[in-house]
Amino acid sequence: MPEYKLKLRRYDPESGQPAYWSEYDVDLDAERSVLQGILTARDDQDGSIGIRCSCRAAICGSCAVRINGKTALACNTAIGEAAEKAGDGNPIVVEPMNNMPVIKDLIVDMDAVHWKKVQRVVPWLLPDGDPPEREYVVPAESMIDITQSMACIQCGACVGACLSMEANPDFIGPAALAKAYRFVGDPRDGQERERLKDLAEDPDGLYTCTHCFACVEVCPKDVAPMNQIMRLRRRATGDFGIKDRNNGYGHEKAFVNLIEKYGTLHEAQLLPRSFGDGSLLKGQTEPGAVKELIENLPTAIRGLKSGKVSPVKALWHHKLPGQENVKRIFDEVHAKEDRLELNLYIVGEGNDEEIGAMAEIAKEDV
Amino acid sequence: MKLAYWPGCVSRGFTPELHGSMNLVAPKLDLELVELDRANCCGAGVIAEHNQELVDTLNARTFAMAQKVEGAVGMMNICSTCQGAQSEAQERLDADGDYRDVVNSNLAAEQLAYQKHAETDWWNKNFLWLLVEEIGLDKLRSKVVRPLEGLRIAPFYGCYIVRPTKRLGYADHPERDQYLEYVIDALGAEPVEYAGARKCCGFPIITMNRATSLRQAGRHLADAIDAGADCLVTPCPLCHLNLDLQQPAAAKFVERDLDVPVLHLPQMVGLALGLEPKALGMNKHVVKTKDVQRKVAQLAAA
Numbered sequence A: 001m002p003e004y005k006l007k008l009r010r011y012d013p014e015s016g017q018p019a020y021w022s023e024y025d026v027d028l029d030a031e032r033s034v035l036q037g038i039l040t041a042r043d044d045q046d047g048s049i050g051i052r053c054s055c056r057a058a059i060c061g062s063c064a065v066r067i068n069g070k071t072a073l074a075c076n077t078a079i080g081e082a083a084e085k086a087g088d089g090n091p092i093v094v095e096p097m098n099n100m101p102v103i104k105d106l107i108v109d110m111d112a113v114h115w116k117k118v119q120r121v122v123p124w125l126l127p128d129g130d131p132p133e134r135e136y137v138v139p140a141e142s143m144i145d146i147t148q149s150m151a152c153i154q155c156g157a158c159v160g161a162c163l164s165m166e167a168n169p170d171f172i173g174p175a176a177l178a179k180a181y182r183f184v185g186d187p188r189d190g191q192e193r194e195r196l197k198d199l200a201e202d203p204d205g206l207y208t209c210t211h212c213f214a215c216v217e218v219c220p221k222d223v224a225p226m227n228q229i230m231r232l233r234r235r236a237t238g239d240f241g242i243k244d245r246n247n248g249y250g251h252e253k254a255f256v257n258l259i260e261k262y263g264t265l266h267e268a269q270l271l272p273r274s275f276g277d278g279s280l281l282k283g284q285t286e287p288g289a290v291k292e293l294i295e296n297l298p299t300a301i302r303g304l305k306s307g308k309v310s311p312v313k314a315l316w317h318h319k320l321p322g323q324e325n326v327k328r329i330f331d332e333v334h335a336k337e338d339r340l341e342l343n344l345y346i347v348g349e350g351n352d353e354e355i356g357a358m359a360e361i362a363k364e365d366v
Numbered sequence B: 001m002k003l004a005y006w007p008g009c010v011s012r013g014f015t016p017e018l019h020g021s022m023n024l025v026a027p028k029l030d031l032e033l034v035e036l037d038r039a040n041c042c043g044a045g046v047i048a049e050h051n052q053e054l055v056d057t058l059n060a061r062t063f064a065m066a067q068k069v070e071g072a073v074g075m076m077n078i079c080s081t082c083q084g085a086q087s088e089a090q091e092r093l094d095a096d097g098d099y100r101d102v103v104n105s106n107l108a109a110e111q112l113a114y115q116k117h118a119e120t121d122w123w124n125k126n127f128l129w130l131l132v133e134e135i136g137l138d139k140l141r142s143k144v145v146r147p148l149e150g151l152r153i154a155p156f157y158g159c160y161i162v163r164p165t166k167r168l169g170y171a172d173h174p175e176r177d178q179y180l181e182y183v184i185d186a187l188g189a190e191p192v193e194y195a196g197a198r199k200c201c202g203f204p205i206i207t208m209n210r211a212t213s214l215r216q217a218g219r220h221l222a223d224a225i226d227a228g229a230d231c232l233v234t235p236c237p238l239c240h241l242n243l244d245l246q247q248p249a250a251a252k253f254v255e256r257d258l259d260v261p262v263l264h265l266p267q268m269v270g271l272a273l274g275l276e277p278k279a280l281g282m283n284k285h286v287v288k289t290k291d292v293q294r295k296v297a298q299l300a301a302a
Ligand code: SF4
Pocket: A158, A161, A162, A163, A164, A165, A173, A174, A208, A209, A210, A211, A212, A213, A214, A215, A216, A225, A226, A229
């Protein structure tokens, strides 16, 4: 059996001592998990190591940690692969997740962060009217869209990895927003608009996700929380036209309108258009727009001063040659009755021609 | 090497020095760039949020134009965000023949169609990937006439080019998140290790949550400074907007002085290939590049 070197970050906030590193050598087969390595070290060498686990099979969601800097389930990471990633002669470095306070060693306080945020999105069904006498009957297809968000095992890996939350701990974050979509997309729920409006208006809500893909990268269940956030935004702006005070609506409309008009992005117009409803002139008279615009003026002036942007350029943007073709694509796609979405999580990958899996389920009613 | 070339929007808008420097560097590396001047914006993640079929059609249009360029081995972009947004569209287009047909039917009026190919036959690569995988570090090294000795450069990748690894070809190219370090090293400079290299610049939410956005930019800049960087380098013009154009504002959100220049990837390469800082547009930055320029001038003299 090969020998692996584990380097664990140790910390006991109650001890008054600073964090420190401990190293352990463990003999294990390469396909055994990093969790098994930690448990072996605990059983044979140091009973004081703190680690949370239960199922050891990537189901319970207890054992998320950072392995060589990347958040993952310890029970779902082969120790041989982890050693390979660490590189020749280097120990496998295991640390607690980011963005949550440490209780002890590798155990973080999920209640203080992850579960609080999940509670924030009202994670239960809010149907309209009286409940039916027996069960709710819904067509099976109408639930497929939310199976991806339902696959979440609440391990908190995405929360630990979220780069926006690292800068802003108040951000609702990936797991809770994915959970929100689980209910927004549920045909039995009657509070779709209210839920969306609530998240859109929250200054640290729907529009604080930067698209950094960190949550997509680390999720062990392919929930792709960021994609669920995009679905929430699509519903909020496209289906309900919710004009939020964070300019989420304005930004999307402004961007889309500019590409429709010019084919390429005209940044100088993106700012003023974003702070409102997406139009150039009216955008600046929307509530809140004036303040935001003034805050952003120094940026525009810096752009002019550095010689990056000429005053002419700031006001005038070339249309693409053949721009009418881009416009036509916008018109054609917008005119379609269904908004087509190919979710690879649902249709699977690599099927291509054989299966032609572009199922009806991928279509959303507009 | 002949390439279909998609420069992106920002490189011709708010960071014209990027497009300009790429045009100067290309011939030095024997790259013949055929600019796709009728192609459209990649959507930068925003159109994807609005309507997936729309963004996939727009990107399929760009790919289809690129595939028509006679003799081109592939398509090159110079923006991490373009790479990510285009790879996302390509992943869906390649996964499902029926979906591809629907998208291509939206392009039929222009006699355009995107063809699925194996990566060995056609690809879309950021200049960074191209440097390492197609040109090769040895060849790059052999072209260096002014090794950037003594310059400490902090890499900043941009999210869209490092995650998700599954979509971005890391299975076949597992070291793509090390390439900036490799290139910095090949040019004779010293790559700086710091926390922010693969984190988010915050740009996508600059109009929606300014504090969160600029705290991210500010932190990474501060970390790079503390690690002793003379400058940063990025393959992403959107990152450049938050790291350079917004740097004075970001300083307020992290409550400290920043003042560290941020180079575009082709600018850094151009310096080592002997091009002059001014020609590379290094006077068009918000954070002055004087100190870097002075160091480079000393190298030239030595
Ligand atoms: S994509 Fe959004 S939610 Fe996911 S980790 Fe990044 S900022 Fe957080």
